[in-house]
Structure formats: structure tokens, C-alpha cells
Amino acid sequence: MTKLFRELLFRPSPKPSKAVCIGARSVGHYRIRPEWQDLLFPKTFTQFFWSISGTGFIRLNGRKFSLPPETVGVYFPNEKHEVGTEGPGSWEYRWWTMDGPMAEAIVRSLGFGEDRIYRAGPAPVELFEELTREISDVSYGGEVRADAVAFRLLSAVAAEARPNEAAPVAGPRPLRSFRGTALECIQKSWTDMRFGVEQMADALGLHRSVLSRRFRSEFGMAPSEYILRWRVQNALRMLTRTTLPIHQVAKECGWNDPNYFSRCVRQIAGYTPRMARTATQGRTVRETKLADK
Known part of the structure; x- marks a missing residue:
């Protein structure tokens, strides 16, 4: 009982x-x-x-x-x-x-x-x-x-x-499945400068408008905004944890124009890549030197 x-x-x-x-x-x-x-x-x-x-x-x-x-x-x-x-x-x-x-x-x-x-x-x-x-x-x-x-x-x-x-509670939950597939696609391709909404739609076998609608329903934002935020987040991580030149960080994170990269970082983070690097440079350089010993 x-x-x-x-x-x-x-x-x-x-x-x-x-x-x-x-x-x-x-x-x-x-x-x-x-x-x-x-x-x-x-x-x-x-x-x-x-x-x-x-x-x-x-x-x-x-x-x-x-x-x-x-x-x-x-x-x-x-x-x-x-x-x-x-x-x-x-x-x-x-x-x-x-x-x-x-x-x-x-x-x-x-x-x-x-x-x-x-x-x-x-x-x-x-x-x-x-x-x-x-x-x-x-x-x-x-x-x-x-x-x-x-x-x-x-x-x-x-x-x-x-x-x-x-959607019904019982049975498959397509939005959850879509979420995992979409994230996997972004994680695999975000460093490619050519990767964007069109390439993502092709990879997932969806029309661009269908992708945008389902993505916004699941994540609360457009796929282009999510990809941009993902790239900026990873760029900031590289700026504060490595000594790679800023133009190289931009290239590694999917930008071929350092000036456009700087504008994107400022748009999302509120400060430039150089400001992010300067704010943590002493700590980053010191950590890098210790790691190299």
C-alpha cells in the first residue's frame, strides 16, 4: 500500500x-x-x-x-x-x-x-x-x-x-529534442566565420523561418542573437584567460574583422575587447607564466 x-x-x-x-x-x-x-x-x-x-x-x-x-x-x-x-x-x-x-x-x-x-x-x-x-x-x-x-x-x-x-505532457517533447540538436549544432560550428542562421537551418534541415520560430520559442531569442552571445562569451573567456592578440581572438571566435568584433563585444558586454584584456591582464599574464613553468 x-x-x-x-x-x-x-x-x-x-x-x-x-x-x-x-x-x-x-x-x-x-x-x-x-x-x-x-x-x-x-x-x-x-x-x-x-x-x-x-x-x-x-x-x-x-x-x-x-x-x-x-x-x-x-x-x-x-x-x-x-x-x-x-x-x-x-x-x-x-x-x-x-x-x-x-x-x-x-x-x-x-x-x-x-x-x-x-x-x-x-x-x-x-x-x-x-x-x-x-x-x-x-x-x-x-x-x-x-x-x-x-x-x-x-x-x-x-x-x-x-x-x-x-503540447501534451505525455509522449515525446519535440521542443526539448530540438533544443539539444540546436545547441549541438552551435557548439560544433560557432568558430566558423561562415556559420550563421542560414547554415544552421541547412544543418538542421529546416526552413529559416521555421528555425527562427522554434528557436525563439525554446530559447526566448532569435538564433542570430544566441550565436552572437555565444561567440562573445567565448571571446571574453579567451581575452581574460590567454595572451592571444585581440585580432587572433576575433578570428578564433568567428570574426574576420577586428573592428566589427570590437563593436559586437561592446554591444553585448558593454565594453571593448581591449578594456576586457586590460582589466585582467596582470592576473592573466601571471597565471600564464606560472602555467608555463
Whole structure:
């Protein structure tokens, strides 16, 4: 017989101890019986539910939203929470709550709001357990660390979340497969000066417009912008960790024009390649000399 449990832990103070924008209020891990339902009343915090096994639901404004495995549901402050199991079996899920003066605004700024159920993959058990440990530490340091872990959980959902209506939860997830294929293509070809959106579309066997649409849906930006950011990130790494001449760094990272390279770096990073090199030159040269001994 499946063991049922309700494990939960609250921050000792009803409000964050310090003036933080967003605080970790509580965390829990439930496996509940069929036909179980939480009490229906408004709550003053933002709460996320991450479904693990079985199926649950949340109800909002008379509309019922199912929560099958690997989906996340969200409630905002002052909304009536109506949560329960759906179907004949038990439902296992993890949840956490956040409060603070900017909690709702920050959550909404990350794209949550109109949709309430999101596909997000398996629950990050390690993060939930870390949040539980930090909330257990009643010191101010523990509270601050718990706030940071709660934000990491929020970021993990935001990075993976897709509205549940976009595709069924069960079965293959084409966007996830596309993500890996697209990244592999960029990682193989980004140093080639000729590599761009057209070459990427050809490599993936997609029309350019289809590639751009799917890429933007998965990564939140155009493929050309992602490729540029990837090149700049690697160029900055080379500028700060090697003594290669700047024009050589440009060539290694896919630029044949050092002036255009400089403009691209300034556009993304806010400073020129020479400024990046100068800021870390002493450390880089010293590390290089030590490595050569």
C-alpha cells in the first residue's frame, strides 16, 4: 500500500526578517489520498505546486486545471486556493511559497501569470531538500540562504516552463529534442566565420523561418542573437584567460574583422575587447607564466 504523508516546514517569522524583495516562506512534500482536497480560503503569498506522480488539480475562478506529473501550477496572493487529487490514485507533489513586497511582481516578470499550469520536467529534488535544510536553520543567515534557494527554484521553473496547452505532457517533447540538436549544432560550428542562421537551418534541415520560430520559442531569442552571445562569451573567456592578440581572438571566435568584433563585444558586454584584456591582464599574464613553468 502506498504510504501517504504531508511534510511541511515554515519560516519562524510570519514575514521576512529583513527588507528583502522576495522571501522563502515555507516548503512541503505531500503524497495525498484520492478525493483529498485542501481548505478553500484566500492566502497572502505566491505558491508553486510541482507534480511528481499521480494527478492533482488547482481551481481558479471556477476553472479546473489538471496537474499531471512534471507540471507546475501557480497561485498568486489573495487568490482562493482549491487544491486536490484527480483520479483514483494518490498524488505526490512538492510545493513552496514566497512572500515579500516584490514577490508577485518578480514571479510575473519571469513570464508566469496568464497561464497557470506549465510543463517543467522532473522536480529538482536536490533544490527542494536544500530549501528544507535552510528553512530549518532559524538564524538570519539560514533565512537569507533559504531566500536564495527559493529564487533558484523559481529560476529553474522559468527556464524550463512551457504553457501546458502548447503540447501534451505525455509522449515525446519535440521542443526539448530540438533544443539539444540546436545547441549541438552551435557548439560544433560557432568558430566558423561562415556559420550563421542560414547554415544552421541547412544543418538542421529546416526552413529559416521555421528555425527562427522554434528557436525563439525554446530559447526566448532569435538564433542570430544566441550565436552572437555565444561567440562573445567565448571571446571574453579567451581575452581574460590567454595572451592571444585581440585580432587572433576575433578570428578564433568567428570574426574576420577586428573592428566589427570590437563593436559586437561592446554591444553585448558593454565594453571593448581591449578594456576586457586590460582589466585582467596582470592576473592573466601571471597565471600564464606560472602555467608555463
